[in-house]
Amino acid sequence: MDDIRNLLEDLQGLIEADDRQGLAALLEPLRVQDVAELFSELDSDAPFDVLFGLLDHNRQVRTFAYIDLNLQPQILAAFSPERRRAIVGELDSDDRAALIDELEPPQAEELIANLPAEEREDTRELLAYDESSVGRLMNTDFVSVRPYWTIAEALDHIRAANENGESVNRIYVTQLEGKLLDNLPLRAFILGKLDEPVRTLMRREAISVRPEEHREEAVRLIQHYDLEALPVVDEDGVLLGTVTVDDVMDVAEEETTEDFHRLASVGAVELSMRDASVFYLFRKRVPWLVMLVFANIFSGAALAHYESTISSAIVLLFFLPLLIGSAGNAGSQSSTLMVRALATGDVSMRDWFSLLLKEFGVALALGIALGLAVAGLGVLRGGVAIGITVALTMVVAVMAGSLIGMSLPFAFSKLKLDPATASTPLITCIADISGIVIYFGIASLVLDLPG
Numbered sequence: 001m002d003d004i005r006n007l008l009e010d011l012q013g014l015i016e017a018d019d020r021q022g023l024a025a026l027l028e029p030l031r032v033q034d035v036a037e038l039f040s041e042l043d044s045d046a047p048f049d050v051l052f053g054l055l056d057h058n059r060q061v062r063t064f065a066y067i068d069l070n071l072q073p074q075i076l077a078a079f080s081p082e083r084r085r086a087i088v089g090e091l092d093s094d095d096r097a098a099l100i101d102e103l104e105p106p107q108a109e110e111l112i113a114n115l116p117a118e119e120r121e122d123t124r125e126l127l128a129y130d131e132s133s134v135g136r137l138m139n140t141d142f143v144s145v146r147p148y149w150t151i152a153e154a155l156d157h158i159r160a161a162n163e164n165g166e167s168v169n170r171i172y173v174t175q176l177e178g179k180l181l182d183n184l185p186l187r188a189f190i191l192g193k194l195d196e197p198v199r200t201l202m203r204r205e206a207i208s209v210r211p212e213e214h215r216e217e218a219v220r221l222i223q224h225y226d227l228e229a230l231p232v233v234d235e236d237g238v239l240l241g242t243v244t245v246d247d248v249m250d251v252a253e254e255e256t257t258e259d260f261h262r263l264a265s266v267g268a269v270e271l272s273m274r275d276a277s278v279f280y281l282f283r284k285r286v287p288w289l290v291m292l293v294f295a296n297i298f299s300g301a302a303l304a305h306y307e308s309t310i311s312s313a314i315v316l317l318f319f320l321p322l323l324i325g326s327a328g329n330a331g332s333q334s335s336t337l338m339v340r341a342l343a344t345g346d347v348s349m350r351d352w353f354s355l356l357l358k359e360f361g362v363a364l365a366l367g368i369a370l371g372l373a374v375a376g377l378g379v380l381r382g383g384v385a386i387g388i389t390v391a392l393t394m395v396v397a398v399m400a401g402s403l404i405g406m407s408l409p410f411a412f413s414k415l416k417l418d419p420a421t422a423s424t425p426l427i428t429c430i431a432d433i434s435g436i437v438i439y440f441g442i443a444s445l446v447l448d449l450p451g
Contacts, residue, residue: 331405
């Protein structure tokens, strides 16, 4: 990180001095990933067209591909029309579709119209898929061979494909009409006997995914089977493209980030925190907060309902924050555990009832432990009756909060919503309302107070 900061200072100094020879010397030994990181740190008015012009064409394309998707449109706008067409036309099909999706409609249409016919058709097909589907991640550049070819013939085909810039790490065995048969590593062809047919290398039916499926399914399959690339096939098994491990790593990071945001009741933040404006962050945070403010009105209504109970034993208010806070904390723990378990596929809807029974036992144990911890404090502050009231409330409120927190992610999942919508603030709000009702309801019974 320190090296990058030092390089960034040097880069900015050379830009200010307009020292193109120095800039070229600075950039030449760097990996494209590091060049992309440096360019991403520059201001939006940096001379990106000049900077990219100092790189050879291959490095231009690869550097641009590594730049964060949110920054690509502003850098693209700085390019000359010729450089814009040249770089976008050479991007992998999935990267190109993702970029165009970030542009305003007029810019996107202009860029698509200037693409070569094959790339234009591929791009429109990918953009037709849902944004969260596997189809949007799919790279349509792949190498396929026939099972009846000899390995020597297949290697000749692979070499020709490599010269055309296609990825040759994984080789796909397909029938003449394109139906996928197997997915083989390049080394299998290198180590195979040249005069034998490709079918002798085949071991089993390839694992694949449909383009309409949610992108999290691609993440799950690649992680579960430890794949370098996952074939994407249509309903007839015809190979359409591939999803690579680097693509799903990006997806996994995005999905985890979204889950964290939802757990905090924050809208999806798609910009870097350094680049996000005050208004942008305000817009992402205010909707849930406003909704929760109105939801908390029910907490006030519950307190108003038990006004006579409170006035009869004012000492009860001392324990209220402690009790509803504990219920909210227990609910948040349960919710977080279930959201993560659902996200990773560790549990599914069919596990709900067994998990509910398990959570009941855990919540009961937690409630008793916390109840015993606060019972003595209740006795000291208000006597035995208050101690019993506080202890019983702690047990019931913690159980209620835990069971609500555990169940809400399943409920949202059943409604086809993201389980992470069962956020910590939402659970806390519900636990507050239920905790107040439980506390003063038990107090009314134990202390024989008006309800």
